[in-house]
Amino acid sequence: MCRSKYTSGDLRTNVLTALHKTTTLLPRILPSGKSNRDGVSERESLPFWEEVLRKVYDDLTLAPEKREKDKVRVVVYGVDGTSGAYELVTALLEDPFVSNEQRTALRSRWDSQPEGSGVVKIQYGTSPSEDEGVVHVQSSWLKRFGVPIEVTECNSPSTEGSKALINADVPIIVCNPVLTPLPALTSLDSFSTPPFPIFPQNTIFAVISPSSSKVFTEPFDSQCVLTGFRVEEGLRFLHVDPARALHGLDVLADGSASTLSVQRYQDDATGSNVTSVTKAVTATLSSSSSGSVAAVHAQTGRALIKYALTAAYVVLDNAQAEADGVLRATSELRSEMEEAKAKAHLEVFGAGGKDGDEIAKAVAQAKRNVQPTMDALQWYKLFWRVDDVREAVAAAVDRAWCRDLERKLVFHAGRLASLQASFTQSANTLARSFPASAPYHSPVLLNSLARIASSPSYALTPAALTAPLHARQAQLGFPTSRLHASAQRAVLGMSGSVLGGLGVAWAGWATELQLLGGMIDVGMGPETAVGVGMLGAAIGVRWAVGRWERAKRRWWKDWDRVGDGLERDLKAALAETMDSRVVAVSEEACSGLDDLVAQRKSRIEELNDEVMALWTELHRE
Template sequence: MPTCLASSSGLLRSSAQLHSSSTSRLGQSIHRNVRRCRTTACSVRRASTATAAPGKHEDQRAQVLTALHKTTALLPRVLPSARPSPNGVSLRESLDFWEEVLGKVYDDLTLAPEKREKDRVRVVVYGVDRRSSANELVIAILEDPFVSDEQRAILRSRWSAQSESNRMVKIQYGTSPSLDEDVIIVQSSWLQQFNVPIEITEFKHSVPSPSSDTESAKLLFTADVPIILCDPVSTPLASILPVSSDPPLPLSRENAILALLSPSPAYPATAAQHSRVSPLSSQENLHVIFVDPSRALHGLQVLADGIASPLSVQRYQDDVSGSNVASITNAVKDILSSVSGTSASAQVTAIHAQTGRALIKDALATAQAVLHKAELEANAALTATSELRGQMEEAKAKAHLEVFGAGGQDGDEIAKAVAQAKRSIKPTMDALQWYKLFWRVDDVREVVTAAVDRAWCRDLERKLVFHAGRLASLQTTFTDSANALARSFPVNSPYHSPVLHNTLARIAATPSYAVTATALTSPLHARQSQLGFPTERLHVSAQRAVVGMSGSILSGLGVAWAGWATELQMFGGMVDVGMSTETALGVGMLGTAVGVRWAVGRWEKAKRRWWKDWDRVGEGLERDLKATLTQTMDDRVVAVSEAACSALEKQVAERKVKIEELKDEVQSLRTTLDAH
């Protein structure tokens, strides 16, 4: 059975997999750097009070690396390792995606000192659709009013210089061209006003959505300042909220900016748009800004095409102010100013640490969401098994009432069948009178056995055969339901188990599984055969009675004859009974009567004993039939469904224990991260 907890690779890996994942190259490197950062931080703290700020940054970096190490060790036990697919694992819930994202965080926080000097703050501009005007927003932000024509051409033709395969372009400040074809060098004052080096990454307007492009999602999530541009007319705001998109856009981050295309602030639709996003901005600390980049470009174009007259300057100022692009600049400035540093590189590192902390929170939030889904999936599986088990219990209760009970009384049909058989046999038993035994003594066993065969619960046997057919049909229904339940889980579900499918098929293939016509009638034949011994004993009693009566009659006749012989002096007086003839005749007749009476009593007692045995067999038949029906229901009719329910319930129980353990670990990490 799969031991994982979600999707094709599962949510929960085995202990061996966990150990392998936690000791991966990334995890080992993070662990080494955590120790190095702690050592460095301790050394810095001991140095002097003049280096208090760098020491603080080192502590923050060490704390983020520590949390990163614990998170990278935990995520393999929660997230599926399968690649994202349209019908399988989503990109946001993929372990590979978060390993790449957190790997980027690790790289940012462990840069060598010489590389750290060249590090930059990453600002990413992403338009959610073609109408989002991300291209125009970048120009409106970076283009200066009196920039040279050469710089304006470089900025505005940045995509024409790129190859078709390039999906993004990076814009940096510089005075000499870049050797990297993906990097555009411009001399924009906007890039120099934040006291830290800035790099703007702009996605191509035709780039796939983050849900279908891992690289785009990775760059967007690892951005220090993600700017999401959306046109509410073409893209509903509900579709970009964290609960709707896959992966959710990084709108829950404090450093994220949501720029909504809108005309002037006085436009009537602006108030309605603001009412939709204001709850989101208040809950998630999201910077929501309404901008009109096309108006800003119009103002720049007016200033570039005309003479620098007061009218053109006024139009430029009106358009730029009305476009509200300056609010994005102010938002970026507020975000970057929230982190201080003794140098530009230290401030960039602090911003990267802040981004890393936010990404770790996102990863833990994703882990919590995956665990919640796993818990819902476990509850759904448990609900399905409970429904099937309820149907099984209902079928068992109905089977007893339908087979044995009329009007809800168990054993009524059996009692009536046994009573009917007794009434059928009674004339035969009554016909076996003592005086008929002399010529039928050798036929008692055959007569009684034949009567039992004719009368022994024939109607009940036919009813049991009929109900056996109904149970066979019910068995097929439960088998199909169990197989449907076992196969209802997708391939990437931990409840999808080929082993369980094979177990159910093996149970259904066993020879004792089929419900045959004689499945319920075996107790009838077994109990009927038990009447053979009482019948044999009755036959022996009949023989003894006949022998006893014959002996008594012969003895009485002998005594009477001996009295006559004495009286007649027969055989020369050799026979002498010592009594008169009348006395000898009386004694002989009395002995005969006593012997016959004794034999008749023994015969009647033997018949009463046979009827008692009949009653005991009838009572045992009721117990046996009910036990056989229960055993048939348990071992045949619901055997497959019972096995399916038991296996799934065991999986759910084990799975819930692991879910609770992982939820506690995730919550502990989030609490520790929030405390720092």
């Protein structure tokens, strides 16, 4: 591990600057919930990191009189009660040929601790400690690193031990792989749910291994990827057998200083590989720029700041995943809406075949039903039915105008009302699925959904689909009135032509017979006058009949135009009903959530940029 290019003072200043920026940034990212009680992982909660970084600040801003008493914290943490932490601490701190008094003080260190205590602190000293929970021993191991050392031992997981481990300058994890599998401890890829509160920076894993043939002292040189940040792992896995080291010390203590006992002690000390732990601690402490306690604390503080930023990155990554999840939910709901629209069109109007869809079939059937009435209105019947044309045609249209289609539309309106209720429930369920503390919980959106659902125009009645039928039927009123007027004009034309022809014929005979004293003279013979009169009457009748037939053809053209418009109106009415009523609430929910997601993603991107900028700044130091 290379030394820092900064002096102790520069490193401390840089770490304090980064610490200030980090403590300002974290409240804008991390949740403020109290660990799992609020559904927040401890390693991702703001109170957790505030406490950790507060300790970093306290370490870097000690008063001069306290700084003289400050020590490097070496924490030996046993993952369970039988991990071997007690044996390892004893093997490290007990010197050979030590007095029985010192040996007893070290080995009975837990006896002097208050009941329920989770840790014991060991410092170098010759007199009993005034601090409760601190044991003073005369161990050369505590003096060999050039800086004051305090060893904190935790035999089994506890809250007090966890807090000590988090802020340790040199954390040593002791594990018995027979009882605790190593994969359970080294799952560092899961930052938010570690098996215990440990960061890989400078961490030493002491794995209890009775077989000396499995001694492994080389540190891991690989890089590990921890939740998106690439960091130097700093982990060392050491296989040790502290029980064997204690056996060698006991042999040396029980017997005389014979060559055999010394040899057995040396064999046990070498075979236990406990010295590899000492070498690892030496390598860790030698990486500081000045070898002072303040420099070691500064390096530890910088590492903890990095992991605080890693926690922030994890929270932002989870927030990004949550935003993507909301988008997936709205996308799925929108897909259901589009599918419902497509199905509604097919179910209401049919797929359309050779004879067209349901609308075309209904209009064609209505035309066939009205056709007999129109065919019955022959020109020669107009003389005695001319006043009944409007009523007869209107009655025929009313009887035949898409009655089957209207009944189908009423039925489908009921089905769409049920579909509307289903989409409304889905939208409300989605909008209310977020807890009150979530960024996607919006009372404004919920109020908007309730307002739409309670508006008078939201209720789906049969008239929503059948209104175009009645509107288009009413449009046939004008063509029918015009047809009635054409019938009247045709009758008048035919009557006038016939009467005119009769008048000419009578005038011819009147001239021949010298009626009315010879006052009438048409200048033609009676036969000619009769022919002219009959010809005029025939021409007049033919003209009137032609106009009547053209009037009926014009009426059928209006019918076709109204039928084509009916198809457009019904399809538009169905689309408008689906958009403004059936899926109105769900569309509003999707749009509202999409807006919230867009705002949230923009905020996440800004915070990510700040985290990465601070992370880059730390890595330049």
